[in-house]
Amino acid sequence: MPYVNIRVTDEGVTTEQKLQLIEGVTELLSKVLHKDPATTFVIIDEVNTDNWGLNGENVTSRRRREAAGKAVI
Template sequence: MPYVNIKVTREGGPDGTGPTPEEKRQLISGVTDLLQQVLNKNPATTFVVIDEVPLDNWGMEGRQVSQIRAAQT
């Protein structure tokens, strides 16, 4: 019973709030298909969870992503 957790920053999308419902559908479908093809896992018992993380809660290079994005504009 595979469990896949995808974490993305809450940005992008048409309103800046994260992936669109269609993009999420594609991620869930694509990951499920990949696990079936590569590891022969049953799609009925494959769980995919997408977590959207606010930019202030995601860091890299010692800074919040919100700071990095602000410096890029």
Template sequence: MPYVNIKVTGGTEAPTPEQKAELIAGVTDLLATVLGKNPATTVVVIDEVPMDNWGIGGESVTVRRQQQPGK
């Protein structure tokens, strides 16, 4: 039983329900195609992580986004 955990930033950058459905279907299909895994037993979980809880290079994503022009 494959288990895939996708982590994305939440809040204003969170994927829409339609995008989540596409990710789940796409990952399931990819595992079936590449590894021959049974789609009926493939588990895909999408976690939305608040941008304050996700750090890159010593800064939260919130701070990094505020420093980018046009964001």
């Protein structure tokens, strides 16, 4: 009974894209590990960019800073 948790930022991932992820991961586990798709769970968590950090900075701040830098150029 595989359980896969995918986390992405909440920036416009469409229902179709999520479905593609669920189908693709399920197919991959079936093909590579011979897991039964009927017992394969795929969970997609969408995380606000305020709650996703990289290199000591949240993604919201990082994107804001990067956008400001591009505007100067």
